[in-house]
Amino acid sequence: MTRLVYFAWVRERIGKGEEDIDLPADVTTGAALLGYLKTLGDGYAHALEHESVIRIAINQEHVEHDEPIAGAREIALFPPMTGG
Template sequence: MNILYFAWLRGTVGQGEERVTPPAGITTVGSLVAWLKTRSDGHALAFADLTVVRVAVNQDYVGWDHPIATGDEIAFFPPVTGG
């Protein structure tokens, strides 16, 4: 599984991309985030307030209950605004 971090999430986690193999039972974006938070203090801080984090799975915006699979690309980023 390929995880991408954008904007301030990249700096907080300490990397822009990582490949992970979550343990069995990690089947949704929400459960993935819960597991990622245990990987480092940076991960825990980045995901401390999920109201300021958006997620896409395979380049489609999804919710925290969206299912995930081994080969997915999962991207985390702050809300995007335009103007």
């Protein structure tokens, strides 16, 4: 079981802030995770339609989309951040 946490408009479009999910064995990277989640329904597909802009954090550390996710306790997905 992996805990997924969603932020900002990703959370709004999916309709939940977090969930625990059993990932298929072939979902081994952040990019594969995004692709898999898009198959789970319209809210996921809408939230992740521009997956290249989605930021990923594994165990609270930002990672690239090709980063392996094996052993992750928590994976967070969020849109680009603006600072100020």
